[in-house]
Amino acid sequence: MSPLLDVSNMRVRYRTAGRLASVVKRMDDPFIDAVCDVSFSLEAGQTLGLVGESGSGKSTIARALLGLKDIAEGSVRFDGRDLRSLDARSFNAVRRDMAMMWQDPVGSLSPRLTIKSLVTEPFRIHGREGRDLDEEAARLLTMVGLAPDFGARYPHQLSGGQARRVGVARALALDPKLVVADEPTAGLDVSVQAEVLNLLSDLQKRLGIAILVITHNLNVVRHITDRMAIMYLGRFVEQGPTQAIFDQPRHPYTEALLSANPEPDPDAAKARVELSGEVPSLRDRPRGCEFHTRCPHARDLCRTVAPTVTKDAAAHTFTCHFPLLPPQPSPR
Amino acid sequence: MSLAPTTSSSPKSGRPSSWRSGWRRLAADRLGFFGFVLVALFIVAAILAPWIAPYSPTQIMVGPRLAPPSWEHWLGTDQIGRDLLSRVLLGGRVALTVAFATIAAALTIGFALGLAAGFGPAWLDNILVLLFDAVRSFPTIVFGLAVVTLLGPGLSTVVLVVSVTSIPIYARIVRTQTQALRHADYVDAERAMGAGIFRILFVHILPNVVGPLVVLASMDVPLVIATEAGLSFLGLGVRPPMASWGTILNDGYTFIRNSPWPVIAGSIPIVLVTLGFTFFGEALRDIFDPRLRRDV
Numbered sequence: 001m002s003p004l005l006d007v008s009n010m011r012v013r014y015r016t017a018g019r020l021a022s023v024v025k026r027m028d029d030p031f032i033d034a035v036c037d038v039s040f041s042l043e044a045g046q047t048l049g050l051v052g053e054s055g056s057g058k059s060t061i062a063r064a065l066l067g068l069k070d071i072a073e074g075s076v077r078f079d080g081r082d083l084r085s086l087d088a089r090s091f092n093a094v095r096r097d098m099a100m101m102w103q104d105p106v107g108s109l110s111p112r113l114t115i116k117s118l119v120t121e122p123f124r125i126h127g128r129e130g131r132d133l134d135e136e137a138a139r140l141l142t143m144v145g146l147a148p149d150f151g152a153r154y155p156h157q158l159s160g161g162q163a164r165r166v167g168v169a170r171a172l173a174l175d176p177k178l179v180v181a182d183e184p185t186a187g188l189d190v191s192v193q194a195e196v197l198n199l200l201s202d203l204q205k206r207l208g209i210a211i212l213v214i215t216h217n218l219n220v221v222r223h224i225t226d227r228m229a230i231m232y233l234g235r236f237v238e239q240g241p242t243q244a245i246f247d248q249p250r251h252p253y254t255e256a257l258l259s260a261n262p263e264p265d266p267d268a269a270k271a272r273v274e275l276s277g278e279v280p281s282l283r284d285r286p287r288g289c290e291f292h293t294r295c296p297h298a299r300d301l302c303r304t305v306a307p308t309v310t311k312d313a314a315a316h317t318f319t320c321h322f323p324l325l326p327p328q329p330s331p332r
Numbered sequence: 333m334s335l336a337p338t339t340s341s342s343p344k345s346g347r348p349s350s351w352r353s354g355w356r357r358l359a360a361d362r363l364g365f366f367g368f369v370l371v372a373l374f375i376v377a378a379i380l381a382p383w384i385a386p387y388s389p390t391q392i393m394v395g396p397r398l399a400p401p402s403w404e405h406w407l408g409t410d411q412i413g414r415d416l417l418s419r420v421l422l423g424g425r426v427a428l429t430v431a432f433a434t435i436a437a438a439l440t441i442g443f444a445l446g447l448a449a450g451f452g453p454a455w456l457d458n459i460l461v462l463l464f465d466a467v468r469s470f471p472t473i474v475f476g477l478a479v480v481t482l483l484g485p486g487l488s489t490v491v492l493v494v495s496v497t498s499i500p501i502y503a504r505i506v507r508t509q510t511q512a513l514r515h516a517d518y519v520d521a522e523r524a525m526g527a528g529i530f531r532i533l534f535v536h537i538l539p540n541v542v543g544p545l546v547v548l549a550s551m552d553v554p555l556v557i558a559t560e561a562g563l564s565f566l567g568l569g570v571r572p573p574m575a576s577w578g579t580i581l582n583d584g585y586t587f588i589r590n591s592p593w594p595v596i597a598g599s600i601p602i603v604l605v606t607l608g609f610t611f612f613g614e615a616l617r618d619i620f621d622p623r624l625r626r627d628v
Contacts, residue, residue, distance in 0.1 A: 066524040067524070068520055068524055095524065095525060095526035096526070099524075100521065100524045102520075102521055103517075107516065107517040107518060108517040108518050109518055110518045110535075111518070111540065112539040112540060113535075113536075121522070121525065121527075125522075125525055125526050125527050125528075126526060
């Protein structure tokens with residue numbers, strides 16, 4: 001069976017200068033690639049985590065999947081349909097099956113609508129089909145652990161955690177097949193983070209939805225994702241089963257990223273890999289391997305030739321000339 | 333700002349939870365309430381003018397010429413013996429008609445153009461903004477003179493001139509607000525759910541634009557009334573013998589050496605209505621958004 005979501009070689013570009021300005025300034029390329037040559041797939045009931053620094057293109061992938069941003073190249077198949085070939089009307093029909101949880105829980109709720117109107121908004125958009133909206137609102141709010149009388153409130157009267165739950169309720173209103181969660185734990189304190197994550201995985205087990213989690217919180221990734229992908233400058237540098245990557249990252253960037261994550265055990269021996277320098281500009285991508293400017297293991301080859309994607313067992317892929325070694329069986 | 337502090341506005345609540353709380357806040361704002369009373373009096377007086385005016389506003393020689401205020405003529409009489417109180421009351425009717433007709437027209441058209449400029453494509457925005465700037469660069473009076481030579485003086489000319497010059501004011505506010513909101517997270521969220529453009533505009537953007545607009549409209553009333561008075565003063569507005577505050581001032585101005593009373597009678601209502609709508613508008617603004625009060 002083909003996966004629910006299958007993205008291959010997706011490229012998303014942003015225009016950096018207007019049509020007129022790009023002619024006047026004689027720019028031959030007024031675009032930057034925010035997402036570049038990205039491929040992944042996601043099965044129903046599975047969770048994929050996208051990890052990377054700010055500006056690495058994580059949210060752009062989400063926006064492109066939801067049709068908020070045009071895809072310049074590549075193909076996106078969702079539930080058997082090629083999203084890029086759909087017209088606006090058919091795309092809207094697909095939107096029933098994919099929902100988004102936004103990074104800003106309060107800011108993504110229309111401020112003058114009551115919570116009840118907000119969680120039932122998807123029915124108003126896609127047709128209520130004889131449903132009683134009061135009942136639906138109560139059902140959805142109960143499902144995410146809020147009392148039904150929250151329906152009468154306005155977004156600014158909610159705490160961050162409550163607004164997040166409303167976001168979950170709205171995302172699940174139409175029983176979508178895919179939920180894209182952009183930083184589902186941003187701005188929440190740790191106990192509420194845990195509640196929201198548990199809520200998500202419970203609902204996933206019950207409803208069998210696929211979840212694409214976008215975060216820079218590695219603990220979130222470790223706890224709820226089956227697979228993860230690490231992004232740098234709009235590309236996937238490494239992708240694979242979450243546990244395999246945490247056990248032995250193959251790409252130096254992943255290693256540095258993972259080693260920056262605090263360990264709860266202060267005695268755990270851990271070599272910290274620190275990167276120097278800044279993330280290069282998307283406008284001026286480095287030649288060769290794009291990570292060579294910051295890579296502790298960079299050699300001459302890295303500065304001139306871009307590495308290709310290597311695949312090892314269990315669909316663990318990485319883009320590096322000199323990948324870190326897989327764990328050797330200890331001689332003992 | 334010189335307003336008396338309101339009592340029930342917690343800094344967090346961004347909008348009135350109901351009409352009742354809005355009304356409570358207005359009642360607590362003494363200056364705003366005073367403004368509201370003036371506005372209400374003005375509207376009631378203008379509507380009831382033909383019935384409460386003691387004399388006919390156009391009948392000459394109902395008393396002596398240029399008489400000072402007396403029990404028979406509360407505001408005195410003008411140069412041909414017409415009762416000034418009656419003329420002021422009927423002139424209020426003209427002012428109210430012009431104010432409401434103008435603002436209704438400017439608000440509606442300005443709203444539509446502002447939404448189009450703020451939400452539409454960039455080229456449309458550029459064209460509309462150019463248009464707004466072109467209209468705003470014309471002094472109202474000069475534009476009025478031009479239109480009057482084309483269409484002739486009269487009430488409808490005044491309404492036309494003032495609405496056309498007010499449209500850009502409303503359109504700009506709506507445009508700015510819409511632009512700020514078109515990339516708000518919740519608008520993206522609606523788009524991602526598949527909401528159509530009209531649903532986004534009318535359910536999600538419009539309610540957030542209306543507040544500032546109502547405030548602007550109420551503060552705009554005195555401006556429109558003053559412009560009407562100005563145009564009538566110059567002889568471009570309502571034609572004699574019809575009464576307007578501007579024509580009363582104009583007539584009185586000629587005879588100011590003989591008697592100050594016509595000028596006083598013509599200017600008092602302009603001052604009061606201006607004050608009333610300004611205070612009321614400021615109070616409305618605070619009710620719609622209590623957070624603004626600290627920024628002013």
